[in-house]
Amino acid sequence: MLIRTATTTRTPGRLFPGASTDSLSAAMELMGACISYVRNFEIYGEGEPTEYLYKVVSGTVRSCKLLDDGRRQVTAFHMPGEIFGLEVGDTHSFSAEAIADSTIIVVKRSAILGLAARDVEIAHQLWTLTARELQRVQDHMLILGCMGAKEKVAAFLLQFSKRCSDSNEIKLPMSRQDIADYLGLTMETVSRTMNQLEHDATITLPTSRRIVLRNRAALKRLNA
Amino acid sequence: MLIRTATTTRTPGRLFPGASTDSLSAAMELMGACISYVRNFEIYGEGEPTEYLYKVVSGTVRSCKLLDDGRRQVTAFHMPGEIFGLEVGDTHSFSAEAIADSTIIVVKRSAILGLAARDVEIAHQLWTLTARELQRVQDHMLILGCMGAKEKVAAFLLQFSKRCSDSNEIKLPMSRQDIADYLGLTMETVSRTMNQLEHDATITLPTSRRIVLRNRAALKRLNA
DNA sequence: CGATCGCTTGATTCCGATCAACAGGAGTGG
DNA sequence: CCACTCCTGTTGATCGGAATCAAGCGATCG
Numbered sequence: 001m002l003i004r005t006a007t008t009t010r011t012p013g014r015l016f017p018g019a020s021t022d023s024l025s026a027a028m029e030l031m032g033a034c035i036s037y038v039r040n041f042e043i044y045g046e047g048e049p050t051e052y053l054y055k056v057v058s059g060t061v062r063s064c065k066l067l068d069d070g071r072r073q074v075t076a077f078h079m080p081g082e083i084f085g086l087e088v089g090d091t092h093s094f095s096a097e098a099i100a101d102s103t104i105i106v107v108k109r110s111a112i113l114g115l116a117a118r119d120v121e122i123a124h125q126l127w128t129l130t131a132r133e134l135q136r137v138q139d140h141m142l143i144l145g146c147m148g149a150k151e152k153v154a155a156f157l158l159q160f161s162k163r164c165s166d167s168n169e170i171k172l173p174m175s176r177q178d179i180a181d182y183l184g185l186t187m188e189t190v191s192r193t194m195n196q197l198e199h200d201a202t203i204t205l206p207t208s209r210r211i212v213l214r215n216r217a218a219l220k221r222l223n224a
Numbered sequence: 225m226l227i228r229t230a231t232t233t234r235t236p237g238r239l240f241p242g243a244s245t246d247s248l249s250a251a252m253e254l255m256g257a258c259i260s261y262v263r264n265f266e267i268y269g270e271g272e273p274t275e276y277l278y279k280v281v282s283g284t285v286r287s288c289k290l291l292d293d294g295r296r297q298v299t300a301f302h303m304p305g306e307i308f309g310l311e312v313g314d315t316h317s318f319s320a321e322a323i324a325d326s327t328i329i330v331v332k333r334s335a336i337l338g339l340a341a342r343d344v345e346i347a348h349q350l351w352t353l354t355a356r357e358l359q360r361v362q363d364h365m366l367i368l369g370c371m372g373a374k375e376k377v378a379a380f381l382l383q384f385s386k387r388c389s390d391s392n393e394i395k396l397p398m399s400r401q402d403i404a405d406y407l408g409l410t411m412e413t414v415s416r417t418m419n420q421l422e423h424d425a426t427i428t429l430p431t432s433r434r435i436v437l438r439n440r441a442a443l444k445r446l447n448a
Numbered sequence: 449c450g451a452t453c454g455c456t457t458g459a460t461t462c463c464g465a466t467c468a469a470c471a472g473g474a475g476t477g478g
Numbered sequence: 479c480c481a482c483t484c485c486t487g488t489t490g491a492t493c494g495g496a497a498t499c500a501a502g503c504g505a506t507c508g
Contacts, residue, residue, distance in 0.1 A: 065366050073369040075362055088355035093362065117344070127351040131312035134358045137365065138299055138317065142289050144368035145297040145408035149464065176487060184369035189464055191488055208487055373496065400455065413496055415456055432455060 024125040025083065027115060028055050032107035037098040044085065045095045052106050054085040059102020060173040064181065065094045074182040075137065077174065079164055086129055100173045144184045147223075152183040153193045154222035157203070161213055170211040248349040249307065251339060252279050256331035261322040268309065269319045276330050278309040283326020284397040288405065289318045298406040299361065301398065303388055309333075310353055324397045368408045371447075376407040377417045378446035381427070385437055394435045 034057065037043060043054065043061065054061075061078040075094060078084045087093060098104075116123040143155050156179060161170050172179075176187045183190065194211075197203045202219060204212040213219065258281065261267060267278065267285065278285075285302040299318060302308045308320060322328075340347040367379050380403060385394050396403075404411045418435075421427045426443060428436040437443065 065362065067366065067370055071370045073366045075365055087359070088352050089359070093359050120341070120344075120347075123344075123347060123351070127347070127354060128312050130351060130354045130358055134354055134361065135311070135313070135317050137358065137361050138289065141299055141361065141365060141368060142291065142297045144365060145405075146291055146295045175485095181369075186465060187487080188466085188489085192464090195488075410497060411455080412457085412498085416496095419456075 022125060023119075024112075024122055024129070025055065025081075027112070027122065028053065028083070028105055028107045031111055032105040035104055035106050037102050037104060039098055039101050041098045043096040043098060043104070044092050046092055048092050050085070050087050050090055050092055050109055052085060053083065053109050053112050054096070055083045055105040055107075056080045057103040057105055059104070060099040061096050061102060061104070062099050062174065062178060062182075063094050063096050072181045073184070074178055075140070076133075077160075077178075077182070083129060086126065086133075088130075099175075099178065149183075149185055149189050149193050150196075151222050152185060153179075153190060153197065154219040156183055157211065157213065158216070158219050158223065168213045168216075170213070172209045172211065176208070246349060247343075248336075248346055248353070249279065249305075251336070251346065252277065252307070252329055252331045255335055256329040259328055259330050261326045261328060263322055263325050265322045267320040267322060267328070268316050270316055272316050274309070274311050274314055274316055274333055276309060277307065277333050277336050278320070279307045279329040279331075280304050281327040281329055283328070284323040285320050285326060285328070286323050286398065286402060286406075287318050287320050296405045297408070298402055299364070300357075301384075301402075301406070307353060310350065310357075312354075323399075323402065373407075373409055373413050373417050374420075375446050376409060377403075377414060377421065378443040380407055381435065381437065382440070382443050382447065392437045392440075394437070396433045396435065400432070 032055070037059070044052075046066065056078050058080055060080075061084060062074050063076040063078065063084060064072050064074045066072050076084070077099070078096075084096060085092070112122070112126070116126055143152055147155065157170070160172075161168070164170070174182075176190050179185075180187045180190045185193075194203070194205065197219075198205050200218070202213075202215045204214055206212065256279070261283070268276075270290065280302050282304055284304075285308060286298050287300045287302065287308060288296050288298045290296050300308070301323070302320075309316070311317060336346070336350070340350055367376055371379065381394070384396070385392070388394070398406075400411045400414050403409075404414045407414065409417075418427070418429060421443075422429050424442070426437075426439045428438055430436065
């Protein structure tokens with residue numbers, strides 16, 4: 001088990017990067033505390049009570065499910081501005097861990113639900129959030145169930161580049177192992193596939209965590 | 225494209241099997257029309273407007289996503305009593321087809337959303353429904369990403385037996401191909417794996433569509 | 449009866465997993 | 479500064495499981 005090295009501070013207004021203008025997000029920034037998590041710290045675990053709602057300020061978080069023999073499925077990466085930890089049941093059905101040192105706004109779930117009971121707009125946003133996540137996860141299922149290694153990696157790269165920057169240069173916050181567990185592959189296969197893509201002049205790898213997309217069309221073609 | 229051979233009739237009260245007591249379900253039965261779909265009929269397609277909400281009365285429905293080269297991921301099977309077709313966006317992100325001849329209650333989405341705007345209880349149920357689906361899909365991701373063929377088939381059998389009957393005898397409404405596309409395998413592998421399970425005395429296959437679970441413990445062990 | 453469809457079974461291939469060694473950086477401490 | 483370890487990522491060799499290709503089988507139906 002990891003040690004909680006959380007630095008709690010009151011949130012200073014709405015000065016956060018990635019802050020969206022919608023009212024739920026705004027409410028979270030007003031009501032929440034800002035906490036720092038060190039790399040690899042477990043934010044919550046599978047089966048723990050769903051006490052809080054979270055919004056990434058900086059850093060990156062992974063959600064995952066574990067099989068008791070250690071096999072792992074990463075279900076999502078959460079980037080700055082995104083909300084996670086929202087579930088209807090009273091216990092989390094998966095765990096969340098900081099991939100890099102991260103700062104995260106944390107709000108009592110009961111406070112948000114209280115808001116939603118009075119404010120239809122907030123309630124609707126909670127639903128929308130869940131529904132968007134559902135759609136994202138269903139796209140992920142298509143990757144896991146239908147695609148080969150090359151297609152999976154290509155899909156991941158396109159998806160990721162769309163999410164954080166629109167530039168062709170990607171800075172990956174997660175390890176090869178995280179990517180592998182996200183795609184249902186092994187670390188070795190992810191590594192090999194990326195180097196192969198570099199050899200095909202589809203991407204460039206200045207360092208292992210930085211990727212330049214040189215040929216988006218080729219990547220999309222792999223996706224079909 | 226398939227031919228719509230729908231027999232529309234007004235719904236006679238709340239006499240349907242699988243009718244749940246919750247108010248959303250009840251409202252759908254009151255407001256909806258009951259339509260018959262023949263086997264393999266497409267109820268709606270990917271990209272079509274989300275005009276309706278559906279509730280299975282009898283038969284079974286599959287939801288799936290297609291890759292343009294024909295590869296298919298079945299994302300869910302919908303059994304009697306279950307609601308499907310609920311999405312936030314204005315177009316469907318996947319298609320739905322009747323696996324067997326089915327009768328389905330169909331309700332204008334706008335009517336339900338209208339209800340939800342006035343009735344907080346209904347709104348909450350819409351959210352709950354989406355969240356439950358999200359949880360189900362995340363469990364499905366674990367199957368697709370982490371498991372081998374044997375484990376996948378075992379997981380499917382246990383999951384299915386829990387859903388429809390608690391008896392050990394299962395009557396499958398779907399083909400081997402449907403199961404394969406649900407599990408991210410080929411038809412041949414599903415067939416082989418099932419026969420292997422029969423050889424191990426874990427299950428019995430009186431016919432290809434009827435399965436008797438003789439050793440649930442062994443199936444659960446495969447799941448880990 | 450032939451025909452089609454869903455399923456099974458066999459032979460072979462191939463992709464990705466596995467096992468293993470190694471390389472490169474970052475951080476630490478002498 | 480170097481020597482050291484730890485960690486992540488790369489690369490190679492081999493193996494195995496599931497896909498693929500192909501044939502056969504048994505229902506159901508016109």
